[in-house]
Amino acid sequence: xxxxxxxxxxxxxxxxxxxAVNGVSLDINHGGICGLVGPxxxxxxxxFNTILGLHKPDQGEIYFQNESISHLAPHKIYERGLVNAxxxxxxxxxxxxxxxxLVAARGxxxxxxxxxxxxxxxxxxxxxxxxxxxxxILELVELExxxxxxAAELSGGQRKLLELGRALMAKPRLLLLDEPAAxxxxxxxxxxxxxxxxxxxxxxxxxxxxxxxxxLFEFASWVYVMDKGTIAFAGHPQAIIDNPAFxxxxxxxx
Amino acid sequence: xxxxxxxxxxxxFIGIFGMVSLSLNLEFGFAGxxxxxxxxxxxxxxxxxxxLSQTGVPFYFCLIASAIVSAVFGLLxxxxxxxxxxxxxxxxxxxxxxxLRLIVKSEDWLAGGDWGVTVAPAISIAGASHRVDALINxxxxxxxxxxxxxxxxxxANSPYGRAIRAIREDEVAAEVLGKDRAKFKxxxxxxxxxxxxxxxxxxxxxxxxxxxxxFMPMITFTVWIMxxxxxxGNNWGVLLGATLVEVFERGTNIAKDYFVLPIDPSxxxxxxxxxxxxxxxxxxxxxxxxxxxxxxxAQRLAYYGRRAAKSKGS
Numbered sequence: 001x002x003x004x005x006x007x008x009x010x011x012x013x014x015x016x017x018x019x020a021v022n023g024v025s026l027d028i029n030h031g032g033i034c035g036l037v038g039p040x041x042x043x044x045x046x047x048f049n050t051i052l053g054l055h056k057p058d059q060g061e062i063y064f065q066n067e068s069i070s071h072l073a074p075h076k077i078y079e080r081g082l083v084n085a086x087x088x089x090x091x092x093x094x095x096x097x098x099x100x101x102l103v104a105a106r107g108x109x110x111x112x113x114x115x116x117x118x119x120x121x122x123x124x125x126x127x128x129x130x131x132x133x134x135x136x137i138l139e140l141v142e143l144e145x146x147x148x149x150x151a152a153e154l155s156g157g158q159r160k161l162l163e164l165g166r167a168l169m170a171k172p173r174l175l176l177l178d179e180p181a182a183x184x185x186x187x188x189x190x191x192x193x194x195x196x197x198x199x200x201x202x203x204x205x206x207x208x209x210x211x212x213x214x215x216l217f218e219f220a221s222w223v224y225v226m227d228k229g230t231i232a233f234a235g236h237p238q239a240i241i242d243n244p245a246f247x248x249x250x251x252x253x254x
Numbered sequence: 255x256x257x258x259x260x261x262x263x264x265x266x267f268i269g270i271f272g273m274v275s276l277s278l279n280l281e282f283g284f285a286g287x288x289x290x291x292x293x294x295x296x297x298x299x300x301x302x303x304x305x306l307s308q309t310g311v312p313f314y315f316c317l318i319a320s321a322i323v324s325a326v327f328g329l330l331x332x333x334x335x336x337x338x339x340x341x342x343x344x345x346x347x348x349x350x351x352x353x354l355r356l357i358v359k360s361e362d363w364l365a366g367g368d369w370g371v372t373v374a375p376a377i378s379i380a381g382a383s384h385r386v387d388a389l390i391n392x393x394x395x396x397x398x399x400x401x402x403x404x405x406x407x408x409x410a411n412s413p414y415g416r417a418i419r420a421i422r423e424d425e426v427a428a429e430v431l432g433k434d435r436a437k438f439k440x441x442x443x444x445x446x447x448x449x450x451x452x453x454x455x456x457x458x459x460x461x462x463x464x465x466x467x468x469f470m471p472m473i474t475f476t477v478w479i480m481x482x483x484x485x486x487g488n489n490w491g492v493l494l495g496a497t498l499v500e501v502f503e504r505g506t507n508i509a510k511d512y513f514v515l516p517i518d519p520s521x522x523x524x525x526x527x528x529x530x531x532x533x534x535x536x537x538x539x540x541x542x543x544x545x546x547x548x549x550x551x552a553q554r555l556a557y558y559g560r561r562a563a564k565s566k567g568s
Contacts, residue, residue, distance in 0.1 A: 052430055078432040090427035092420045098557075099548055102413070103420045104431045110413030111433070113441050117408055124552065127413070131556040147557055150547075170431070 005030050005174055005205050011060030013050050020046035022229035028174060033197060033206045035216045038226035039250055044209045045087060048176050052084050053077045079106065081173035085180065089163040093152035097143055097162055100151050101134035104169040134169060140195055141165040157184045164192065174205045181212045193219045217241065225249060262388035264504045266460055269395035270453050272496040273402050275480040276489060277449035280406050283486035284415060285442035286422030288340050291347025292450060293473040294354050295324045299451025301358060301365055304373045304464040313376035317455045324451025325444045332440040351471060359466035370465035373458045391460050398456060402449045407489055411549050418442055479527055483534050485541025494542060
């Protein structure tokens with residue numbers, strides 16, 4: 001149990017009569033990249049949103065670091081270090097790239113009303129460190145030259161990169177990534193996974209939805225395959241590739 | 255009438271409504287809350303001031319009380335209102351303002367109902383001329399305006415301002431990035447209401463009276479025009495908007511004393527204001543001055559410091 005960072009236990013979520021997620025159980029361990037694949041509409045994003053607290057599960061429990069988080073508000077879940085990057089970037093478009101990054105820092109002194117006005121020295125000191133950290137991450141996602149550009153002026157691929165960078169800014173323990181390589185050129189997509197792998201070696205756990213299977217399977221250490229709201233099977237990437245049932249699910253062959 | 259007094263009077267009005275429009279700028283310009291009940295908090299501050307000053311409490315206590323009572327109502331309205339979507343929030347607070355006005359209008363025991371009550375000026379010097387009275391009011395109003403301006407300006411450029419702007423841009427993304435949106439919105443409404451309340455207190459002591467008819471919904475819309483015209487998210491722009499709208503509004507009222515027109519220009523004002531909103535939203539949706547970005551010297555220093563270090567290293 002100690003090694004399990006996130007435990008999803010028998011979680012179901014339905015919208016009307018449709019079970020988007022139906023009795024899903026899975027474990028994510030500390031460190032490493034864990035993949036989640038499955039055809040469109042199989043419930044991957046709904047599962048992510050339920051873990052994040054955006055949907056309350058109809059049944060089941062979700063544990064993060066051995067504590068139930070099923071009924072916490074999203075911002076409380078975030079404070080514990082469970083952070084997400086959306087599939088379609090949801091940036092703060094009128095803010096600069098740098099400010100988008102800084103919003104996401106955890107444990108800020110200055111985002112409280114009283115502190116922001118009356119304890120300026122305290123948060124300004126903290127802010128200096130956060131800015132350096134943001135610049136490091138912007139360098140990593142190759143957005144440093146655009147630090148002061150409004151997010152609205154970024155290209156589609158750059159927006160994806162900022163979405164990822166912003167999530168990293170929170171120094172997460174577990175990062176949920178919904179298709180990080182989609183819409184990004186193949187070289188950079190692979191480079192991002194290499195960088196994510198380096199981060200995961202330092203203890204960051206990643207749970208990644210990705211349709212670019214050739215990239216995901218190269219880096220993931222464990223993969224869950226979802227179909228029609230349930231976990232069809234799971235295993236090492238090589239075992240998944242060797243499993244004919246996987247192709248049936250993905251390509252819709254019987 | 256003394257022409258200089260017109261100008262001094264105009265300056266007082268710009269100050270008072272500048273404060274109200276700054277408070278709306280905090281709520282709408284930065285936090286994205288469509289508060290169409292601005293006049294409600296202006297009214298609460300005004301009546302708090304009027305009722306308290308009758309008991310002989312010094313004016314600064316009355317103003318502080320106006321701020322506190324308005325802030326409490328701001329918090330109370332935020333509890334149900336923040337569960338509503340933006341457009342329904344607008345309708346709910348609009349109705350709240352009208353309900354309050356009708357309460358003070360019909361409850362005679364409270365503050366004289368329709369007839370209102372007289373309010374003593376905050377600072378009065380025996381035998382002083384109208385000009386001196388106006389100058390005293392300018393000093394008092396602009397002192398309060400300065401405090402409001404500095405508070406909002408500091409907030410807007412702090413991590414707090416960054417957080418409320420983020421909530422305005424995308425509240426779901428802000429929520430999953432750790433911002434308790436309900437808390438931030440309630441705080442913005444409280445602080446904005448407190449400022450509008452102080453402005454209400456200043457307004458009634460300057461007018462020597464408080465009447466329900468002073469708090470028509472048109473006040474809310476006038477303040478909205480100031481913010482939209484000047485530039486939501488830009489405190490200087492909002493003050494510019496307040497100035498332009500007040501010059502226009504007071505100007506037409508003064509002009510009608512000198513020119514004989516077939517219709518009362520005050521009625522035409524509303525039509526012109528409506529046309530102005532449409533014009534601004536179509537051709538300059540960001541307002542006269544566009545939103546001020548977060549000013550951070552620390553960001554620039556770190557960025558250019560790094561680039562300099564890099565070019566040296568290579």
